[in-house]
Amino acid sequence: MTATHVHPSEVPSWEATTLLRSTSVGRLCVIDHGTPLALPVNFRLTDEAAPRIVIRTSPSGLLAAYQGPASFEADEVDEEGHHAWSVIARGELRHAYGDPTLPDPQPWLGDGRLLWLVLEVTALSARRFVAVGQADDDFAVEWSVEG
């Protein structure tokens, strides 16, 4: 099954924020030794009009070794509701020390994730997708950008 005419459905930024608040897992995208890499992380948004993304990581890990231009991606698929979305936030990633106002992202892995990272978001975009049919195996659903 193919859709031949598909138009991206951009979502307003306030709705992108609402989508981000609906989940606790996303992917932080940084540059490691010249290669851009996205790694799954637990996160929280600050309670601000222009929210920042807060992550905790290990001080000795790959994410801790990078500060600068970065991005964050989250997506979610509702198979029963036949819709899905993805959000991408761009900004500056920096280490945060001693800021008690930041919400705790409470990483699943409690093993020394003591370094707090903040992505100062400068651009936010979201897209919605709709299910267009069953894949060949009858289990997976195929997705297309909402027209």
Added chain:
Amino acid sequence: MSAALIPLPDEACVALLAAHNVGRISVVHDGYPIALPVNYRMIEVDGAPVIALRTRVGNSLDHLDEPVGFEIDGVDPGHDGGWSVVVRGHLRSVAPSVDVESYPIVTANRDAWRLIVPTAISGRRVRADAMRWCFHPAGYL
């Protein structure tokens, strides 16, 4: 009891790449590393795994001959568990053929046929508390 992070063996990483068809390619675009969802198919070239995909010519992910990342995961927000596979490689152009077809859902204008040729593949999983582990449809996207 706290969750634990367990490295996945190479064979498991390749099997997961082969079993899925949506991942996220990471590129540096306008100075920012960004991850974009894409349809893909894992193919084998000389016995080695390669990620095949199609995109629009000149699309934001189309950074030919540059280092790129590729990631798939099955993360379950409700149950504190999941897995991920991360590929490092380079984005190469390839001539269209059935051997490198990735069967994108949308084919219109997806005329840039690309391969991510891996230089490294690694994976890991989070083992949640025993009774909390379960599978979730998001793991099969």
